[in-house]
Amino acid sequence: MKHKRQNRLVFVPLGGSNEIGMNLNLYGFGPKGREKWIMVDFGVTFGNAETPGVEVIYPDPTFIEERKADLLAIILTHAHEDHMGAVAPLWSRLKAPVYATPFTAYLVRDRLKEAGILGEVELHEIGLSSRFSLGPFDLELVTLTHSIPEPNGLVIRTDIGTILHTGDWKIDPEPLVGKPTDAKTLLQLGDEGVLAMVCDSTNVFTIGMAGSEAGVRKNLIELVGKQTGRVAIASFASNVARMQSAVEAAEANGRTVCLVGRSMHRMMGAARHIGLFANAKAFIDEEDAASLPKSNVLYLCTGSQGEPRAALSRIAEGSHRHVKFSSGDTVLFSSRVIPGNEKSIFALQNALAGQGVNIITEKDHHIHVSGHPCRDELRQMYAWARPKIAIPVHGERRHLIEHGKLARKLQVPHGFVPKNGDMTELSETGAELVDEVYAARLFRDGNIIAPEGAGAMRERKYLSFGGMLLLTFAVDKRTRLSAEPVARLFGLPDPYDNDFDQVLDELEGLARSTWMKLSSTQKQDLDAAETEVFRKIKRHTRTIWGKTPHIEIVILGSE
């Protein structure tokens, strides 16, 4: 006698629930072990001083790769790197159709083209507020507001219940680009009944509201009007409303806009694709801008985080080919300080200040607003959606936990604060942790994508703290030294201040004498001999440097 297995509805974040960035959320529906899946977002995060040599970090998609036959779609809420940056590099491991609205689709297409796989990917460009079905999932986009065009919440209706996956959002009554938050749909959705809301936690520690782009625009226009020298506005390229504000600030003050930085041009392309900037005056290129009077140009730059290779850093160092700033010119940082970037941003500002350039930041004037919901906005969203279960995502542990507490205060009856890899079953009785699946970070290291724990980074960090000592010599078949020891040092200071002659002599002499003192039995086993030489050398490095570098001993045996 066969029983029909019962369907279940599960949620699994593989990224974004231990960190801000690297979002990868999975929803599964079906009998246990035979679920159909949709993936919401597939983003990256960026390396920092803690991950030298690794600029980009991906969520490891292994769990869903093993179920890729049942993966119905990758649906992208919006075009920020932390929501879509992993599609081009990792799509080949999943090969699922991709769904995105026009602005996002334009940028994804661009990336797929660069990766040489555009022809292979089934990319569906879907309309804002569209509704469509995939297997057991009835899907609907809800227009929200954020710091990029076309931010969508995703409503996922199933036989078990409805999920509102917010993606990134804020409540901006005047977003300038796109429509305001679709409060009507959210309220209707609440009336209809929301089982679970999976929601952005980034700004849960910030009271009040994030503020509107409209206020920023007003201030940018006013501030640019007060400048007499060259002006640069540094902002995140994806913030198209900000870009538009910069254009208006230029036009209102008799300045021509010059875009600086590749991603500004890329985003401008995407913006024009959705019909923006149709009436903007022509921009000017960097070379022509240099010949305009100082007070007639406005540069719109990336590089607000002090990225060393970005245009703004080169301008600050005076090494930019065309854009030269000097005393009396002004840089407006219409951007925030991303935690971890303080040192590089301040280095950039020190370099600008050293050239006499005025610096205006969001600390001085209201020229930036966050794209994420502060506490009052979260309250409002919970009041609209009234979910039975609150699932905070998009945050570090402290953010998710605080968001969970807030949801309880807002009388949401159930909640679950997930870690990456937690599989939660969602039902009327609440959220239950039913499994912990493999979730990890993948480091892009040169052109190799390898699991974070694979050891390369740990070894490199060790090298960066201690440096390295190499010692090699060769012995013949009768275990006589056939080539004298050679020592080399990397990343260690010279203890005797004489070009390392003395310390290399010491180390080579110690290796030689250690070998000589070994018994003939010991000499037969080169591995054991290496260990013995290693021990002696290690002890000596402690005496010399007070710390131990990575020590590599290679005894070459003769043929």
Next chain:
Amino acid sequence: MKHKRQNRLVFVPLGGSNEIGMNLNLYGFGPKGREKWIMVDFGVTFGNAETPGVEVIYPDPTFIEERKADLLAIILTHAHEDHMGAVAPLWSRLKAPVYATPFTAYLVRDRLKEAGILGEVELHEIGLSSRFSLGPFDLELVTLTHSIPEPNGLVIRTDIGTILHTGDWKIDPEPLVGKPTDAKTLLQLGDEGVLAMVCDSTNVFTIGMAGSEAGVRKNLIELVGKQTGRVAIASFASNVARMQSAVEAAEANGRTVCLVGRSMHRMMGAARHIGLFANAKAFIDEEDAASLPKSNVLYLCTGSQGEPRAALSRIAEGSHRHVKFSSGDTVLFSSRVIPGNEKSIFALQNALAGQGVNIITEKDHHIHVSGHPCRDELRQMYAWARPKIAIPVHGERRHLIEHGKLARKLQVPHGFVPKNGDMTELSETGAELVDEVYAARLFRDGNIIAPEGAGAMRERKYLSFGGMLLLTFAVDKRTRLSAEPVARLFGLPDPYDNDFDQVLDELEGLARSTWMKLSSTQKQDLDAAETEVFRKIKRHTRTIWGKTPHIEIVILGSE
């Protein structure tokens, strides 16, 4: 006919004028080239993720070391590490007498003892507000307020004019420990005439006032009163007023204080040395504290910056031997986020939040105030002292430049914004840059103290980005391979996912074939042969990894 050479008065910062930290200020008086010198402060700064393996950084004292016969004294304004931390490790290079007030002297003595040189150092313990002469300098301490006991401004009177060197300060009407700012003396000094003021720039970007310790105390007492679980207050150990507030918060709420962390105990020793905590109830040690009811203990901890080895990080990880925190307990961060420490602080808070511990920071409640002057305090100090010359120090470039602008706005007629190493002559006609002397940073790397630029750090950073590839083989006198190539890799990911077997084989094979293909002339010159092998291997690493590690080729020649 001999002319008496004219005296001059010069100021030279060797540290603290490109950064916050590592203060070393020199004042010289006398005929050019025959000046007598005093040094004001001799501090350190701390390494970070940018300087792996280097925890402490010193200002290079070479310039004054070369003039040490004319160095009359090292005068310490206060006991913060960035003002006195270099005395113990570098005093032997200068051997000048050290002057400090009792609290500072106690801590310096402690360090000199640890360094084993207490007996050698002429250490003068001087009184607050004392006045004494050294050669051409008539010196007077002025009591200010800051975030440590006994912060002193230094008045330096000479025949050419009077300098007010502020050291670190704020204006706290209720500092709780020590007297309020000696406004009367500052005002009298202004009446008497101040040629130059050399002044703290740390908070020049912050409007208003830094705020008082008294407000913090009130809030700490109130917040501790609301907690029912264990409570820890994390603060900077040197902030003795804060420590006292924590003690009062404990006593007011029926809790016994337990100090956690070595520097808390050290600072408590210094505080008792100047008569503080005489009436405080007995503290309890970590082991005994563990047996008290949760609501009867208050831990006072260091480690607010997320330092991995500090007690608080161990508590957060659950690995502290005696102090265990769990759900419902609370950590109050009565401290600020030092720029550059964001990542480690947030990691600490994530770990605490993950254990269910409540976190309260200065963002939530007013439980920290800065020790440095904000803009309104700077205005007040300029109004008191009315210097002819403003010399901003104690800041990054952007702080110093902004402080210079502020001083001009405050109608100070002359100013100079120095870089480390700038020698400025001070006179009634203003400040004139007369020389640029050697100024640099010294890295403490293990137990070697070497100039920043010596290369070790650059090499280590290279290793941390790229890893390393070592390839060695031996050849006999007739240039035949006598030992087959051995390749080893460090900090590189495995490109083929098979324990490096394949990639090592490839590299060893390539080295072998490259050697074999060399002409016999090429083989005679091992250096040239190494270069050829290097070239081939380098090209291959690019293909494999898409980046180039540090490559070291060693061809051992036979005896």
